[in-house]
Amino acid sequence: MSHLYLDETLDLDSVRQGDAVELGGDEARHAVTVSRLRVGERVSIGDGRGRVVHGPVTAAEPRRLEVEVESVGDEPEPSPRLTLVQALAKGDRDELAVQAATELGVDRIVPWSATRSVSRWEGPKAEKGRARWASIVREAVKQSLRARIPAVEPVASTRELPARLEGERMLLLVPGAETPLSGIRPDGRDLALVVGPEGGMDPAEIERLTLAGAEPVRLGDSVLRTSTAGPAAIAVLSVALGRW
Template sequence: MQRYFISAKQFGDSDIRVTGEDAYHAVRVMRTKPGDKFIVSDGESRTALVAVREATPMQITADIIQMLPHASEPAWSVTIAQSLPKGDKMELVIQKGTEIGAYSFIPYESERMVVQYDAKKEAKRIERWTKIAKEAAEQSHRSRIPEIEQVHSWRELLVLISSYDLVLFCYEREGDAAHGKGIRSAVREWMDGSGERESIAAPAVLLIVGPEGGFTEREASEAEAAGAVLVGLGKRILRTETAGIVGLTCLLYESGEMGGA
């Protein structure tokens, strides 16, 4: 069933309004007409099944049939910190990460970053990335749209580490089975230590993914000193746009989201 995100002010006591591009899409593309049903969410606390009363490309008015529970969000809030990749790879990370269940995304600059960051284009890119996250959240029946933060510097990212319950730094050298630590062992050590699992109902986890050129030893040392745990994602070297998706899936599996705990 089609789903749309609307603002809190578009939610009434007994009906809702869908406007702008969403109304146009619903009427012109999805051929929505009076009597049709779809789901709306304000991205915060309200999700409802509604039936269309009036429909034009400018606005849809629909009556609330039933309020629905927020049952599609993971218990763990996992943020993917992704070093800016070249081309449209960030779009893939956001689209697939949103589908899987990422809480938010932090694009950042790193030492071996291949792409040339242009601050003048940032606003337009954030706008496009947010639209991609919205569409992916609608498609995957999320109850909220992941936030896309402004581009951070490496130093700004290091400062953020202390604000998370668990931080995993994806480092290709840790993928060596001879000495490396994987996500499963890192997560289980964290959950076993100091009663973390019982004391934190909804852990905030940061997954740091490097650029096409990989992390430098200095960056790995600085991240570890700031409180991050260095982990590998297996014996193979993954592309930057693949690593975050794999890491996020592993984390949600270990949290029990996919029957893993």
């Protein structure tokens, strides 16, 4: 099984074949004490910004892992980019959506405090919630061996969404919408999928976002949970964008 470890503080821009790259801290501890990596095993280390080095482990200590670089890979910034605007939801349903969306290739995540969101991120809880999602995203990136870590932005209100998504093509996932998501064709703009909470989007929200240029679209005849709607839509768009 391949292993990918991330250290966003690493400067891998000048690394070349034959160089040594050192991983430290908790990431090294996890590699050595949890994954039990040993000298000679091949691993990958990334900076989370698109560059990943691959090679055998040359030193494995409790909080230090050294790798000899055999090859270097660069993953360009995707174009068009794909953003998930995920409404806050009760339980762990929004977290499940964020995890799956990351594994499926989303490029940016915007938490959304929708009218019908049961969960609320207010005061200190707002940054705590964003950090929690960012941690989930990071682990999902490692599991899926992605080279880039999607950004998790601060929570946005409905009023703030149009400005946050300026220049992007907003697609509202609305059951019963006339246009099927499978009929959407890329037009060069970045895409932003807007997914409502358990109770769906409030009609006033749909109207407000539509007036701001958003397009209501449907996934199919069935109604999906908020935890599955976004990932399902990303899968559909990944085909349309030629990613899959």
